[in-house]
Amino acid sequence: MTTTQATRVRPAPSAPTAARRRIRPGRLGVHAFLMAVSLAFLAPLLLAVYASLRPYDETSEYGYFSLPRHLSLDYYRQAFTDSGMTKYFVNTMIIAIPGVLVTLFLASFVAFALARLRMRGGLVLLMLFTAGNLLPQQVIVTPLYVVFNRIPLPYWMSDSMTMFDSYWAVVLVQIGFQLGFCVFVLANFMRTLPKEILEAAIVDGAGVWTQFWRITLPLCRPALAALGTLQFTWMYNDFLWALVFISDGDKLPVTSALNNLRGQFFTDYNLLAAGSVIVALPTLIVFLLLQRHFIAGLTLGAGKG
Numbered sequence: 001m002t003t004t005q006a007t008r009v010r011p012a013p014s015a016p017t018a019a020r021r022r023i024r025p026g027r028l029g030v031h032a033f034l035m036a037v038s039l040a041f042l043a044p045l046l047l048a049v050y051a052s053l054r055p056y057d058e059t060s061e062y063g064y065f066s067l068p069r070h071l072s073l074d075y076y077r078q079a080f081t082d083s084g085m086t087k088y089f090v091n092t093m094i095i096a097i098p099g100v101l102v103t104l105f106l107a108s109f110v111a112f113a114l115a116r117l118r119m120r121g122g123l124v125l126l127m128l129f130t131a132g133n134l135l136p137q138q139v140i141v142t143p144l145y146v147v148f149n150r151i152p153l154p155y156w157m158s159d160s161m162t163m164f165d166s167y168w169a170v171v172l173v174q175i176g177f178q179l180g181f182c183v184f185v186l187a188n189f190m191r192t193l194p195k196e197i198l199e200a201a202i203v204d205g206a207g208v209w210t211q212f213w214r215i216t217l218p219l220c221r222p223a224l225a226a227l228g229t230l231q232f233t234w235m236y237n238d239f240l241w242a243l244v245f246i247s248d249g250d251k252l253p254v255t256s257a258l259n260n261l262r263g264q265f266f267t268d269y270n271l272l273a274a275g276s277v278i279v280a281l282p283t284l285i286v287f288l289l290l291q292r293h294f295i296a297g298l299t300l301g302a303g304k305g
Helices: 015-022 025-052 056-062 074-082 085-116 122-132 137-150 167-191 195-203 208-219 221-237 240-245 254-261 269-289 291-299
Strands: none
Touching: 025 269, 056 269, 074 085, 074 254, 074 269, 085 122, 085 167, 085 208, 085 221, 085 254, 085 269, 122 167, 137 167, 137 240, 167 221, 167 240, 195 208, 208 221, 221 269, 221 291, 240 254, 254 269, 269 291
C-alpha cells in the first residue's frame, strides 16, 4: 500500500475534552444568572434559619450577618410551645385538605366535560372559569361577609349557627377561587391525551363514567399531583379569608400562630424566625413527597412541537 493511499486515523477526543468544547460563554452566562436568581430567592429563607439558631442578644450585639458564637435549637422548642402550633396546625389541615380534594375532584369533572365531551359553548365556559381568576379577592370581601352572616347552619356544623365564623366559609371560598385555575390547567392537559384511547374504550362499550374514572383520570395523575402541590401551598399559606370569616381565635389557621410570638412591647425576631421556619415545613414536606409528579406535571408537553 502506497503512502498516498494510506490514511492516518485521528484518535477520537476524550470525553472531558469534548465536554469542554461544548461549553459556550452564553451557556455559562445563563447558568450564572440562574444561580444568582436561586440565591436571591433562597437568601431570606437561609437568613431566617441562621437567625433562628442564634440567641437574640448575640445578633443584637454583633448583627445578623456576623459569625455565630453559639448555635442551638432552643428557639424552635420555644416557638412550638409558646404559640400553641399544634392546635393551629390542625385548624389549617381542616381547611386545606378538604379544600384541595374537593377542588381537584370538581375541577376534573368540569375539565373532562369541556375537553372530552362535545358541549355547546364549552370554550366560552372555559373562558369564564379563567376570567374568574382575574377577579381581585378584596372586591368581594364585604359581599361575602354579609352573605355568610345570613346563611343559617345547624349547631353541629357551626357554633355561630351561621356560615360566618366556621371552617365551611373558608373552605367554600378557597374552592371557589381555585376552581377556575384547576379547570383551565386540567382541560388543556386532557386535550393533549390521545383520542384513540377513548375511541377504543367507546368501541368496547365504556360509558362516560368509565371513560372519566378508569381511563382519563389515571392519565392525569402528574397534572393532579402538580396542582395538588400548588393548591395545598396556596391554601396553607392563606391568611386573608380566615382573618375575615373567622372571629374565634381558636379556629384560626397556623399562619396566625406567629402573632402569638410577638410581644406587646418587645418582639424577639429570632424566635419569630424559628416559628416561620416551623410553619413553612409542611409545604416543604408535601413538595418533597410529590416532587417527582410535580416536575413531571410541569414539564409535560415541553418537547412537543
